[in-house]
Amino acid sequence: MPETVLVCVAWPYANTPLHAGQMAGAYLPADIFARYHRMKGNRVLMVSGSDAHGTPITVRAEAEGTTPEAVYQKNHQSFVDTFERFGVSFDLFTSTATANHAEVAQGIFQKLLAAGYIYPATQTLLFDPKVGRFLPDRYVEGICPKCGYDGARGDQCDNCGSTLDALELLSPRSRLSDATPEPRPSEHFFLKLSAFNERLTEWVAPQDHWRAAVRNFTLGLLREGLHDRAITRDLEWGIPVPVEGFEGKRLYVWFEAVIGYLSASIEWSKTHGQPEAWRDFWLDPSARTYYFQGKDNVPFHTTIWPAMLMGSATPDETLALPYDVPANQYVTMSGAKASSSRNWAVWMPDYLDRHESDPLRYMLSAVMPETSDSDFTWSEYVRRNNDELVATWGNLVHRVLTFTRRNFDAQVPPQPASLSESSQRLLDRIDGAFEDEGKHIEAVNLRAALQVAMSVAQDANRYLDERAPWTAIKTDRDHAAESLWTVINVISGIATLMQPFMPFTSPRAWALAGNTGDLQAVGWQRSVIAGGTALPEPLPLFQKFDDSVAAEEEARLGH
The missing domain is CATH 3.40.50.620 (HUPs)
Incomplete structure (x- = not known):
């Protein structure tokens, strides 16, 4: 169902x-x-x-x-x-x-x-006397009362990470005029969060399937007790408050x-x-x-x-x-938190103008910060691209299909009447990987899910090294044919396993194995490749990077 x-x-x-x-x-x-x-x-x-x-x-x-x-x-x-x-x-x-x-x-x-869960109340807010308007949190800067950083905003301090109220700032100043703002009353609507603490x-x-950090953090907030929060602001930009008399205010x-x-x-x-x-x-x-x-x-x-x-x-x-x-959690960039003001980030439009999508999708999936912060470096990006995408997965596809086309008239070899133990074991491995990877994805354990697919590629490479069809072709053509038919079918399965992670190169790998149609629509299963299927000319899935790419990209950070 x-x-x-x-x-x-x-x-x-x-x-x-x-x-x-x-x-x-x-x-x-x-x-x-x-x-x-x-x-x-x-x-x-x-x-x-x-x-x-x-x-x-x-x-x-x-x-x-x-x-x-x-x-x-x-x-x-x-x-x-x-x-x-x-x-x-x-x-x-x-x-x-x-x-x-x-x-x-x-x-x-x-x-x-x-329902009575929203009510009006008066709160004290900071007002800029020079421009004559109330100041949203981010329009106020000052000294953080917790760490002493001069440059904290009215909602948080980027230096120590503390959540703040603008009224807590020491020596506050308006970003609009640099004037010292004055506390003044303003009427707003509040959401009665305190009424929901027990529910x-x-x-x-009982949400045991949540990530521990999410569940524990939330229970901690609830143990401390939720406080009612203002849900309207003194702004002109935003959604109007649908209550007469509040036309000049907007929903927070x-x-x-x-x-x-x-x-x-x-x-x-x-x-x-x-x-x-x-x-x-x-x-x-x-x-x-x-x-x-x-x-x-x-x-x-x-x-x-x-x-x-x-x-x-x-x-x-x-x-x-x-x-x-x-x-x-967060992905830091070369050891530092991403920052727009310092231009310390890998900006996606810039990246996509210079590189393909799938290598970055792969890298970010491999370091996905599911339980703790992780770090992105360009040197690791280049290493994973060259060692894992090019040498492990891409090379598996390219060498098998190139060799098969050359020695079997550009067709998949016939399916053997019976399979050797090692061939059957590898096919069982790829078919079982769909359930294994699927369980990880359903639990949103995506790093582990990606590793399932990559480990099958590693197994396929080991299988090839052991059976050496490039040597067997000289003395035992049937032996070589079995090896190649088996691995082409495994490649078809790996391409499907990789599709959620790398949707640009996976359909190409799937098609190179002899499949036709839409990979995304085929379903979560291996497409069996029959003997005699025509094989298109294989082209590399990934580009190998020179080590200089890492240095060049690192130099862009902060500039």
Whole structure:
């Protein structure tokens, strides 16, 4: 019975291009997961979109002397282009700037308000007397009260990582005018998170399939007790608060952005001529929803969004809570955290202008930060490309198919009447790998899943070395034919196993083995290659890099 799987992926702020750390954190793992489930025959919906309303967009707009709309539009198009070129297979990548999203977000607000989980209250905020406006957190800078760093923002300190309140900053200053801001009262709406502490604890505690870091962190937050949080801001850019008297205020981005998973599902349904199809993913108790995030987004998806889902439920409509939040840790770049201000990142548009997608997809999958931070270096990228993609997998494909074409009239040798023990063992190994790798992907253990596929390639190379068909062809043609028929069928299987990870080169390898059609549509199984199948001329799957590439790319960091 096919499963219904909703893949929800973090909404990136549309203020800068995407970098490789973000791809490893949320977008690549989500794509691998979604591609696998589609191949399994499951019904999959994978959605995300650009976060158009965060203060990073307005900060960027003021720094560039343009409008938030222009900044969002430019980076949204960059995101769409990057995902297409990198092979991230969204069913819909939209934005929070759509009328549909505003309608859905305001609808959730009104349901929570009607249920008594949203209430108005006065809070003290910092006000810039020179420009005459309240300052969002990121418009305030000052000295961190915890580490003394002069340059902390009103929401966090990048030096020590502490989450802050703008009122806590020492010697605060406005980024708009450099004036010293004044504390002033302002009325806002608050989400009554404190009302959900017990229900959330009862829900989170039995989630044994969650990653330990995600579950333990969330339970820690709940033990400390959730506090009510403001969900509106004094801004002109964003979704209007749907309450009379609050026309000058906007929904806080952290509140409305998480609603994007729902609004995107509804938008996808409408654009596909099935306006009620979203209900299968959100209202069917058997459907599973997965939220792919970086670790900094865990609280929003394990406490705040679930609380909003619980609070907005009605007798007729209860939206599904997350089944899993497989949040990744960080990928650092050559030992340092990615930083837009220092230009310390592997920017995806730049990378894709110079290199192919699959080597980076492979590298990031191999170092996926599933349980702890991992580090990306260009020297390791070059090593893995040359030693693993070129020498292990690519060379297996190229040498087998080149030798077979030359010695068997460009056709797959006939299937042997019986197989030797070593040949049968290798075929059993590839067929069993589908279940092994599938279990890892379903548990979102993607590093282990990739290793399953690569280990079969290593086994196939060892099998070839032991049977040496290039020598056997001189004295025992049937022996050589058996070896080649076996490995060509194994190559067909490995290409399928690699497809979720490397969707550009895997179909090429699959076709070189004699297959025709769409690899993604064939299913999660090995395609058997019959004797006599015509073999196309093999071309290398990967390009070997000179060691100088690592030095050249490292030199780009920070410049």
